[in-house]
Amino acid sequence: MSAPAALPAEPLVLRDDEGGIATLTLNRPQARNALSRALMEALEAELAAVAADESVKVVVLAAHGAAFCAGHDLKEMRAEPGREMYEALFSQCSRLMTAIVRLPKPVIAKVHAMATAAGCQLVASCDLAYAGASARFATPGVNIGLFCSTPMVALSRAVGRKTALEMLLSGRPLSADEAEAAGLINRAVADDELDATVAQMAGTIAAKSPLTLAIGKEAFYRQAEMPLDEAYAYASQVMTENMMARDAEEGIDAFLGKRPPVWQGR
Template sequence: MDSSILLLEVADQIATITLNRPEARNALSFALMTAIEGALAKIAADPAIKVVVLAANGPAFCAGHDLKEMRTLQSREQVASVFAQCARMMTAIVRLPQPVIAKVHAMATAAGCQIVASCDLAYAADGAKFATPGVNIGLFCSTPMVALSRVVGRKPAMEMLLSGHPVDAATAQGWGLINHAVAAAELDAAVSDMARLIAAKSGYTVKVGKEAFYRQLEMDLDQAYAYTAEVMTTNMMAEDAREGIDAFMGKRPPVWRGC
């Protein structure tokens, strides 16, 4: 992992990944995407980590793909490899066992907006903005559209994609792209409070629930109920579920074992 363009810190069962290309507005170069993939793989393998916060340094959260780097590519295969790598990275966020919270302090555009949409939760400063402006430069935001259209309604998603215009944090909250828009001075505390709240839960239970959430979304109603009933049955037999129920009935704090 390139420690200069991506920072990874772990404290109190919370991992913080920080994009650190401020001079490039945290544009997703090959190297930065590779570093993010590496950090996610490391976190996925560490059951002691219960929550991930995805943040950024500099004047923007993420400006999307590194267009200067993209323009150096000479073949269709080279271009395709960039979008394939980006898809792997976004999918890794969704499939990570731990919940991921986007902490958006400023503008998130194109694939940067895609990152926000791919995270499980998202908090933004009230001055942050979100856009899928590819249409303005002749490159429709087709891959960002995948994540965007899964968290925002069709009409708002198409408005963002077709106009390329940025939307403010309040609108993004209303459309479901982010959970909360807060004052910039309150952003760190709001994200920290939620991360600590989740970290206090059973890591096993949260992992099971996150995986089930995304899988059932792709099923029809009958399949979803059959699948989640099986998930809950397995979950019910786990030690943490038994401990949690016993603790609730005994009016005491649970002691999670992670299994």
């Protein structure tokens, strides 16, 4: 008698689309959604797919299980030690975080539990983030002799230097309320209000012109790294190009005509 066929493995990232909102859910609950190389590859592939999908206006990043994301998969890292593997791993992770920032659609993190190390980096890399009251955020690599240097890049761009360094040097986790006060997340809400809060914000953003969202997101990150005069010169050029778009004409005409706009994405 032949052995029963093995059941296919569940996808590492689940995708659900509704109303112009694509929800990407990390699906390694048994490993606290640790960022294995396979999970990072799957998430990067899904991000590329939604980038090319004109029906998607907003992306929500969520997770299954007892943790939002526990950072890198330490067991995987120690199973194949060596400079070549470490360089490839951290390069892959950096590429994933950069893909979130450069995605021409807003990305909202929905954090229901602990986000540590590269998991905290994932939250900091998203454009917006909302968390349940029981969520916690930490960069505790210092506790195991591995300073969270790559998470530091996103973290230090999301919060003030003193907060970032305290998290990095001590490993102390922030509560959801502390994370809100520090600017790591937009808002901390009751755990049972998290889904509704994120859905409302995602729906509000999804109703905007997709072209305008893409222009604005790219411009925000580019100008943030520029000196003041250069930033204003760049932003002025962006606004000029934006004014030439059909959606800008439609939006202004609709406002003046006291009617809802009809976006064309051009």
